[in-house]
Amino acid sequence: MTVTIDKPAQIRAGTPLLAAHDLRVVFDSERGPVHAVRGVDLELAVGEMLGVVGESGSGKSTTALALARMLPPAGRIVGGSVLLDGDTDLVTASEAALVGVRGRRIGMVFQDPMTSLNPLLTVRRQLHEALRAHGFGDRRAREARAVELAELVGIPGARVSGYPHQFSGGMRQRVMIALALANRPDVLIADEPTTALDPTVQAQILELLDTLRRELGTAVLLITHNMGVVAERCDRVAVMYGGRVIEQGPVAEVLTAPRHPYTAGLLRAVPRLDTPAGTRLAGIPGTPPDLALPVLGCAFADRCAAVIDRCRTEQPDLVPVTDDVRSACWVPPTEAPAHEPGPIRRNAPDPTSPVLEVRGVSKSFRSRRRPAVAALTDVDLVLYPGETLGVVGESGSGKSTLARAIVGIHKPDRGVIRVAGKGRLAREVQMVFQDPFASLNPRMTVGDIVADPLHAQRIGTPLERRARVLELLERVGLDPAAASRLPRDFSGGQRQRIGIARALAPAPSVLICDEAVSALDVSVQAQVVNLLAELQAELGLALLFIAHDLAVVRSISHRIVVLREGRVVETGPADDLVAHPQDPYTKALLAAVPSPVPVAVRAAEAV
């Protein structure tokens, strides 16, 4: 750094740089006030990286925005304080004062790099804009600094004349980081900065953040849902649930000896790369609380195995349980019974004759103005009855095109796709889609949705179809009364169950799951993965399980295929492939998966 900016406030030793106390946020909604944040306590010390982890609806992103008072118009802070340097309360500060704080003292990086940059301005102009906001030098000084910043985050100086749409997601996130760090803030709040990115890009961006905070001494508040990211990158962690911090402490302690039953449950639910194929994942029963309703007592009580009467009537405070760790739980942390995640019941696949064969399939997409893009090139794979074949790959690997080619949505340019059995394709092959919200027709009842393939293929009488729907709903773990409701009454996990029931309706022999659990929170993801594994064993289904998360794929698959840019780069038995990858790309993919075991602990184990 050749240019330095003098800091306005001397940071006193001992006081946290940024401290939230009893922070409360309410959102106005059609259904009435939603209490998204319900009394959050957080401290961020100079130069540290604090992970804030939680599932969707835990209030972690709202907290991040509230810290810099950046809430959207529907939200407002209704209580508590956010102290900067131990003396300036950002909750009561004037808007003008906050404009001076944002960017200068607190920088922010957001989740979606595609929408977070102004599409009409070049990267250079946006960097200028950030510098200009805090009166940085004259035009020439800003220009020099802009180029310097771009190179700092790994963007060649020449590319700053480009517009955001000319950059990839990872590059845009680098631009975002350069913007946030332009005025050398003391605090960087990064809200799920890598969630929208591929694993290998995620690893690069996290590495960049880590390097920069060490070089510049910036304290980072990293919001994430990924325990692995916390384990690899953070010093301390705060676990959020139902709008509150329920456990906070050093990463090495919290992740190895969680005090709160939710933290423990969450850690068990995270699929690990080192657990062998065929291991049952441990989901947390139930669904997260509805924040529009008042919560009496502990928000986790309904899903907690260790619940006692007091949990339902009195809200536990976040209190110290060791020197460094604080937890909000009435039940004294006993030695949690070592949870042994037993195996799932699995049938051995029958390798005599494949139920699905893909031979030399190629597919490219043409558009009027651009040259044709090859999505699949000479892809071969076979799937045997009762087998689960995992397909992994990053975005652009062609995995979704493959799924769609098999079910007949895309017609391959070359090659053959053979499905055993007679009857029509739709009778034999069914699919579970990625997006639990987009994949169900919002105008149809759940019963009609599940029965739709039966109607479309004229299977059974109306009475038989009705009986089948009820049977399927029950089988996927839903109340049969769900049949008369609309999809919007259900949570993400429940909707994926509905999607599974629909796919099972015509009793197919092959089930394709295209990122079917990627959109779900880990505790719910584990439930759905287990359900799929059971269904497979029970019904003798052949499962094509497509995902980008290698750990989940390993846990459920017999064999794994790795796709890259439309080509198969490696294939093999699940455990072998993960333990002894051959292809350099597979190795890179594996190396990019963050493990939820803290770095320090891993080092100790290695010794």
Add this chain to the structure above:
Amino acid sequence: MSGYLLRRLPSALLVLVLASFAIFAILRLIPGDPATTLAGSDPSPETVAAIRADLGLDRPFPAQYFSWIGDLLTGDPGRSYLIGGRITDLIGARFGNTLALALGALVLMLVLGPVLGVLGATARGRVPRALLSAVDSVSLTVPVFVTGVLLVLLFAVTWRLLPPGGHESIVADPVIGLQYLVLPALCLALPGSAVLARYLGDGVRQALSEDYVRTARSLGVSPRRILWRHALPNALPPVLTVLGMQVGALLGGAVVVEALFAWPGLGQLAEQGVARRDYPVVQTLLLLLVGVYVLVQLLTDIAYALLDPRVRLG
């Protein structure tokens, strides 16, 4: 950019060619023979035939069409059947008047629309918001001839500030000319202004809720600069498209306004031509209006591309 123009130009030309076909064909469907009308009462068949030959009506349709297009391209679309005189003179005399009216309305629209729009997007408090929204709704929905009558009732009948109708050349006498122009132009501009205001207001409000505005806020960019440098430019491109469509509405509305305010423009000529089935005049005039409209839309598309690098650079 030139690549963009190259892609966009053929479709504009195609629409123009199709429109010339359509106009020509449709007008030939009109019942009745203009030659018979021209020949006066009880003409001899020879007279009618002579007139037909003179007007070229005895030739096959394609030949008539191409000779019309040929004449247009050489700049002389011929003579009127019934109104009398050369078409270039007929149109030329009125073109300036309609242009003055349309430009006056456009200027008013470009002032009123953005002012109302930005006020609407940034106004605080229930009462100002409701008031602006009401003004917008009323000017958006009430038809041109209704606002026209109301304007005349207020400014000409009740307050006697401005003339209720008629025309005076702005070039000859700017002060008097403007007095005659104000009411018709305002009347013509109101609905378009309201549409612009609404789209711009919605666009700015939308832009203010976008992630990149959140990014700018997080960088400490001042609220005023966020509005003018980030939200407004992003709201503009779609508004441009709407503006282009409003120019079309302006051309159509001019017919009504010219009738209401006795304004001697192209609208009146079109009305006369249709009433008297003078199709050389009508077909040329229609093609001219369509041509202007297509040109305006082409210009707005180009402006859009200039404003938005995603369109310009693909």
Add this chain to the structure above:
Amino acid sequence: MSAAVIVDETPAPIAPTKRARNPYIRGLRTPRGIAGLTVVALVVLLGLAAPLLTRYAPTFQTADALLGPSGEHPLGTDEIGRDLWSRVLFGIRTDLIVVVSAVPLGALTGCLLALVSVTSRWADVVVQRAFDLVLAFPGLILGLTVTAVLGAGKSTVIVVIAVVEAPAFGRMLRGAILSHREREYALAARVGGAGRVRLLVRHILPNAADPLVVQIAVSLSIAVIVEGAMSFIGIGVRPPEPSLGSIVSGSVMHLQDHPSYAIGPLVAISAFVLGLNLIAEALNKGVRR
């Protein structure tokens, strides 16, 4: 049921929904929607009940021309002594007939063309060019052209409105079908074995129709305006049959000496258009969330 499912997740309680299910009804229940419905209902009722509300036929000429409002003639009389109250009521009637036949005609034409255009690339090119062509004519200029061929009259007005409105419906439905066709629920239906017809009718159309309902309300208000404008410049409904536009047109000559002449038709037409627009806005809000 296997035991595992019970361990995993008890069937979670299904959140009850309080909001009205139908987005249109939800939109219309807002203050804006209620105001719009009230105004439009009032105007429509006046038009339907016209024969009951006046003693004069709309074309009956009394001896007194250009009277001011009185007990006998609530809105006065026009230049040839016809009762204006009666003419306005029957004018509303004429407008209702025009609008109610023209808008569905235009909507139907546009939607059918949209359905044709999504079947093949070629059909799409042809239909889109046809829409471009219609849209290249500024609205009233198109009205003038059609009138030149068909002659002035009620049916011409209906045709003009239908032609002007068809591309709006067509483009809207085409766009909605194309976008919904790529959504996951539509793909899921295809994977489930739905054929083209079932996919379109059972899955896509119910979801793609939302903007059309809003467009119908918008189109109705535009139709009232187009009828008024055409009658105003004398190419609309033929005299002596009253329409709101032609009454306004008649009043223009007498604005200086009898301004009250204009009040009735102006209020009626403004209320009608404004009410329809309020309904459109309310529907739009309901659909959008």
